[in-house]
Amino acid sequence: MSAMSGLLELADIQGRPKRVWTQTLSWVLFALGVAVYLQFSIARHRENPDDRVMPTGAQLMAGIHSAVMDQPEEDDPLEDGASTWQRVTHGMLWKDTVASGERFGISLLLLAPAILLGLHMAVFPLAESVFLRFFLFFDKIVALSLLPILFIVFGIDQWSKIMLMVIGVGPTLVLDTYNLAKAVPREQVVKAFTLKSSNLDVAYRVVLKQIFPQVLNSVRLNLKPLALFLFAGEMIASTDGLAYRIALMRRHMGMDIILPYLLWVALLLFVLDGALRLANRRLNPWY
Amino acid sequence: MVLRAMERRTKTRVMPKQAETEITLRDVTVRYKMAGGGTKTVLHRLNAEIRAGEFVAVLGETGCGKSTLLRMVLGQEFPSDGAVTVDGKPVTRIDARCGYVPQKYALFPDRTVMQNVLYGPENAFCGWMGRLLPRFWRFRRELRAEAAQLLLRMGLKAADFGKYPMQLSGGMQQRVAIAQALLMRPPVLLMDEAFSALDPLTRSSLQQQMKDLWMETKPTVLFVTHNTSEALLLATRVLVLKPHVEGETESNVLMDMQVPHTNEPLAVRKRTREFEQLREHVKQCAFRETETGLIAGATTAQVQEMPRRGDAAE
Numbered sequence: 001m002s003a004m005s006g007l008l009e010l011a012d013i014q015g016r017p018k019r020v021w022t023q024t025l026s027w028v029l030f031a032l033g034v035a036v037y038l039q040f041s042i043a044r045h046r047e048n049p050d051d052r053v054m055p056t057g058a059q060l061m062a063g064i065h066s067a068v069m070d071q072p073e074e075d076d077p078l079e080d081g082a083s084t085w086q087r088v089t090h091g092m093l094w095k096d097t098v099a100s101g102e103r104f105g106i107s108l109l110l111l112a113p114a115i116l117l118g119l120h121m122a123v124f125p126l127a128e129s130v131f132l133r134f135f136l137f138f139d140k141i142v143a144l145s146l147l148p149i150l151f152i153v154f155g156i157d158q159w160s161k162i163m164l165m166v167i168g169v170g171p172t173l174v175l176d177t178y179n180l181a182k183a184v185p186r187e188q189v190v191k192a193f194t195l196k197s198s199n200l201d202v203a204y205r206v207v208l209k210q211i212f213p214q215v216l217n218s219v220r221l222n223l224k225p226l227a228l229f230l231f232a233g234e235m236i237a238s239t240d241g242l243a244y245r246i247a248l249m250r251r252h253m254g255m256d257i258i259l260p261y262l263l264w265v266a267l268l269l270f271v272l273d274g275a276l277r278l279a280n281r282r283l284n285p286w287y
Numbered sequence: 288m289v290l291r292a293m294e295r296r297t298k299t300r301v302m303p304k305q306a307e308t309e310i311t312l313r314d315v316t317v318r319y320k321m322a323g324g325g326t327k328t329v330l331h332r333l334n335a336e337i338r339a340g341e342f343v344a345v346l347g348e349t350g351c352g353k354s355t356l357l358r359m360v361l362g363q364e365f366p367s368d369g370a371v372t373v374d375g376k377p378v379t380r381i382d383a384r385c386g387y388v389p390q391k392y393a394l395f396p397d398r399t400v401m402q403n404v405l406y407g408p409e410n411a412f413c414g415w416m417g418r419l420l421p422r423f424w425r426f427r428r429e430l431r432a433e434a435a436q437l438l439l440r441m442g443l444k445a446a447d448f449g450k451y452p453m454q455l456s457g458g459m460q461q462r463v464a465i466a467q468a469l470l471m472r473p474p475v476l477l478m479d480e481a482f483s484a485l486d487p488l489t490r491s492s493l494q495q496q497m498k499d500l501w502m503e504t505k506p507t508v509l510f511v512t513h514n515t516s517e518a519l520l521l522a523t524r525v526l527v528l529k530p531h532v533e534g535e536t537e538s539n540v541l542m543d544m545q546v547p548h549t550n551e552p553l554a555v556r557k558r559t560r561e562f563e564q565l566r567e568h569v570k571q572c573a574f575r576e577t578e579t580g581l582i583a584g585a586t587t588a589q590v591q592e593m594p595r596r597g598d599a600a601e
Binding site: 185187188191192193195196198200201206209212284285286 | 393395397410453
């Protein structure tokens with residue numbers, strides 16, 4: 001009876017569902033996804049025991065074990081007596097995660113100036129005149145179409161992929177920061193000047209501080225486009241990285257590796273997003 | 288005491304002396320370009336001299352240019368013709384000569400009450416690098432004590448000092464905003480409908496506090512409001528503006544009158560017969576005729592004939 005009333009309450013806009021209900025419901029779609037997958041997988045394997053498109057649970061577990069513990073084919077094999085830790089740190093998943101993570105991290109660092117540029121464009125009229133029209137245009141260029149040029153300029157190593165990510169996401173971040181800074185009430189800027197603020201005080205201590213939580217949210221929303229550009233670069237030309245491995249496994253129909261890799265990438269982004277959200281809450285308790 | 292020390296230490300950032308301060312508006316005209324072409328004149332050949340220590344309320348209906356006038360004194364806007372000077376110097380940009388209390392967004396949302404109030408004096412004391420010096424932290428301790436005193440006087444509790452603006456009511460926020468502006472000791476304080484978003488009770492209490500604080504330090508105040516009672520209760524002088532009609536040659540100033548000033552509490556004064564008469568008179572002279580589309584003429588003379596309270600001290 002109480003379960004029924006709890007369910008009814010969920011359909012009520014003014015309802016205040018109990019925490020246990022909200023927590024349980026937040027896992028329902030995950031459980032449903034797993035159940036549907038397993039159902040289809042079992043059905044396919046019943047028809048064709050050698051089916052490689054939808055590996056069974058056991059095959060997936062074996063794939064995860066292999067991704068974590070086995071070395072990539074292109075590396076020299078480890079000695080027989082290697083410890084588990086050595087095997088993990090020389091494993092496919094570790095190696096690819098480190099390679100992609102490095103590119104991702106460098107791109108994020110290189111995107112910091114984009115935030116500052118957007119801020120300056122919004123605050124300083126001269127910077128706005130110089131950059132705004134250019135970025136409005138530049139933002140419309142499809143970044144992937146620049147990939148051949150990036151390969152020519154930066155080679156097929158690390159930097160072409162990093163620059164693809166920066167060029168792909170940078171203008172969006174610039175314009176987003178610009179819009180956020182422009183939305184700061186004019187009264188705040190005026191007030192700051194009457195309180196003996198310098199131009200830099202207004203830009204950094206008044207405007208940037210106020211928009212910082214929203215800028216962090218913008219970075220969070222841009223994590224996926226960033227990963228998208230990373231994957232595009234890695235799939236086209238790379239010798240390591242998460243997307244490289246997925247592309248490689250696709251040729252062998254290695255879904256038992258591809259699926260764990262997909263989930264791993266999603267989990268990494270989910271954790272990074274959560275960390276940024278937590279940092280936002282801690283750094284900006286007023287927001 | 289702390290602010291005096293601040294003035295001594297920051298040679299380049301000395302606060303202007305109060306007695307020299309005045310606001311002058313000479314033949315000020317403000318025209319805006321309209322979206323569909325043509326121009327709209329908001330202020331036309333406005334002349335006014337505001338002496339140091341005056342509390343001037345600017346009254347008028349919506350669109351008469353009250354806030355435009357304030358923004359020009361602030362340095363946020365510039366006249367199309369004419370000149371605005373503060374303390375004898377033309378206003379060319381927004382600076383700390385004028386304190387500012389807007390109707391909304393008066394506080395920095397990312398700073399606590401105390402941080403908001405300290406923001407200005409800290410800037411005035413030194414730049415970013417100066418904050419590394421021990422004397423800055425000594426100064427900050429002393430300043431905190433002074434700020435705390437002021438905030439307590441404004442009706443805040445010590446427990447509120449660490450709160451963020453979003454955790455305060457609108458009235459509390461405005462109290463902090465006034466304290467923030469006053470701690471800078473600006474020679475000119477500009478208030479743009481600063482109490483208009485408050486409930487009547489909070490508004491009355493803030494009006495009294497504002498009046499008391501003004502009596503103590505006597506900054507020059509330019510107070511924009513559309514509330515006749517508020518203007519007459521607080522101000523020593525009321526400037527009533529009317530919307531400019533295109534083609535008209537006369538100025539926007541409909542009325543410029545001195546208000547009899549008394550020391551009695553505002554709540555008491557508001558109920559006196561003299562105040563009621565004065566309020567009605569201003570309403571009739573300033574607003575009755577504009578409401579019917581007519582423009583009032585020699586209203587200043589009519590107002591000057593008003594009886595003044597025997598105990599009034601101008």
